[in-house]
Amino acid sequence: DQQVKQNSPSLSVQEGRISILNCDYTNSMFDYFLWYKKYPAEGPTFLISISSIKDKNEDGRFTVFLNKSAKHLSLHIVPSQPGDSAVYFCAARVDNYGQNFVFGPGTRLSVLP
């Protein structure tokens, strides 16, 4: 049973428009969430994170929104660029030992020129 779900396996967006990637989770004990980006033949790289005490965190073109009551978070990329084309993973952590991260299956984003 997946605790972190990304129900859209893929998403295509036109360059310059907004990309919205969604993530849902089931474990109410998750207290910290992260987004990672992965290019082919490379390991995932950290993009942005949010603590459960916040509902929004912004870093340049990337904004993560957290809705705790709905157990839902989203990553907004605006404006989208062709270099953003990658697989995006949502991850969550249970604050037990501080080191157990659970990942979603990923969403493949394609930004079309």
Place this chain on the structure above:
Amino acid sequence: ETGVTQTPRHLVMGMTNKKSLKCEQHLGHNAMYWYKQSAKKPLELMFVYSLEERVENNSVPSRFSPECPNSSHLFLHLHTLQPEDSALYLCASSLGRGPSTNEKLFFGSGTQLSVL
């Protein structure tokens, strides 16, 4: 130079072979991880080491044997693997400062393993 280095990048092995994956981190971190990524599945946590002690073993079969000789190096020893073990094996590290700290994982590029 990337902060987390994994070798080899690709590995093909038979079911009777013994091989090892190597990971080295140059970030001064205290925690190191092995993750497995199978096709179309989420990253699965296999092992966590903190200050060279194994703190997490996520019900991994004994044909996978981790070793952490120091906080900078992590190995995954493989023996008598099955074809379904073919996957991308990712090493990661984090500061490892303990609970209630908002850390992030730094990943290596992974080893793409094929078991024939």
